Amino acid sequence: MPRRRLSYRGFGLTLEVPEGVRRAIRRVKPTRAAGTTGLVVEAPPAFAIQSRARQRASTRDFAAKASAGEPNGADAVSDHPWYHTIEFPDGYVTEGHYDHRVLVPRYGLPDDLRGKTALDVGSGDGFWAFELERRGAQVTSLDIETFADVDLPPALHAIFVEHPCNLFFRHGFEIAHRRLDSRVKTINATVYDLDPEVVGTFDFVHAGDILLHLRDPALALQRLLAVTSGECLIADCFDPALDALGVGPGLTRYRGGWDDATWWAPALSTLVQMVVDAGFADVQIVTTYSLANRDSAQRPWRAVLRARN
Numbered sequence: 001m002p003r004r005r006l007s008y009r010g011f012g013l014t015l016e017v018p019e020g021v022r023r024a025i026r027r028v029k030p031t032r033a034a035g036t037t038g039l040v041v042e043a044p045p046a047f048a049i050q051s052r053a054r055q056r057a058s059t060r061d062f063a064a065k066a067s068a069g070e071p072n073g074a075d076a077v078s079d080h081p082w083y084h085t086i087e088f089p090d091g092y093v094t095e096g097h098y099d100h101r102v103l104v105p106r107y108g109l110p111d112d113l114r115g116k117t118a119l120d121v122g123s124g125d126g127f128w129a130f131e132l133e134r135r136g137a138q139v140t141s142l143d144i145e146t147f148a149d150v151d152l153p154p155a156l157h158a159i160f161v162e163h164p165c166n167l168f169f170r171h172g173f174e175i176a177h178r179r180l181d182s183r184v185k186t187i188n189a190t191v192y193d194l195d196p197e198v199v200g201t202f203d204f205v206h207a208g209d210i211l212l213h214l215r216d217p218a219l220a221l222q223r224l225l226a227v228t229s230g231e232c233l234i235a236d237c238f239d240p241a242l243d244a245l246g247v248g249p250g251l252t253r254y255r256g257g258w259d260d261a262t263w264w265a266p267a268l269s270t271l272v273q274m275v276v277d278a279g280f281a282d283v284q285i286v287t288t289y290s291l292a293n294r295d296s297a298q299r300p301w302r303a304v305l306r307a308r309n
């Protein structure tokens with residue numbers, strides 16, 4: 001392999017350069033710093049690559065326990081690890097991680113959905129699906145069923161293949177559905193499977209806090225558009241520090257799906273750009289908010305976006 005001597009700001013370096021790379025290097029226009037060689041060499045910045053050993057171990061521990069004892073099928077309201085705070089007609093209020101009730105007036109849901117069809121994607125325990133029903137819509141709720149259906153890094157996915165277990169969400173949804181005497185229909189599927197030929201289209205579509213959990217949020221947005229005949233409300237997390245850098249849309253923090261299946265924290269401008277790029281029209285920011293989580297000190301920022309097909 002040809003050898004090449006490079007020097008930059010007093011540092012010398014001898015490289016073995018494959019022929020293809022030599023040709024590419026020759027094509028680079030010389031810059032002032034590069035002198036006549038056409039190549040600028042800088043020491044790479046220092047960074048730490050994580051082995052993710054902690055996440056592997058805790059996931060293995062969790063999956064082994066969860067697959068050994070599924071939550072019982074009974075109406076065990078107080079035993080269920082509620083994600084949503086939901087009020088039942090008898091006055092019982094579930095102790096959810098999040099209490100979205102304070103957010104409802106600012107969330108941008110249409111007041112009157114009578115005679116309309118609505119789809120709630122990734123319903124969790126169903127707070128928003130039941131709220132859409134309360135406003136008069138004929139609601140369908142789509143969610144995945146098992147941990148193996150979650151977009152996870154391959155190492156974590158393999159653990160849930162070895163130790164199969166259901167997500168807790170659908171169990172909570174079923175309890176709430178019974179208690180509320182709800183008529184919301186359910187589809188057990190992933191957002192990527194949304195196909196208008198199979199499920200039809202909906203006047204109103206809601207997707208709350210799901211994009212951050214997806215390996216391919218851009219594809220998911222395209223599937224949401226395909227089943228939206230009217231309006232789509234998309235609520236998701238963003239990282240305000242990224243827009244503060246002032247470089248415009250495009251920045252996203254990669255988290256890789258290791259903690260709580262969280263893959264991305266985009267800038268708000270990036271989130272809006274993604275919705276526009278998927279083909280939605282009239283994209284507006286309804287609100288931005290940070291909501292307390294009963295079990296965590298972290299309060300990520302979220303935005304609600306309204307978009308049309």
Ligand SMILES: C[S@@+](CC[C@H](N)C(=O)[O-])C[C@H]1O[C@@H](n2cnc3c(N)ncnc32)[C@H](O)[C@@H]1O
Pocket residue numbers: 121122123124125127128142143144149150151167169189190191192207208209210213214235
């Ligand atoms: C953080 S919870 C959000 C619950 C609710 N939508 C809200 O806004 O409060 C995320 C939900 O997305 C669902 N989910 C994750 N991956 C999914 C996928 N590929 N397709 C459909 N739903 C998914 C989870 O099962 C869970 O119900």
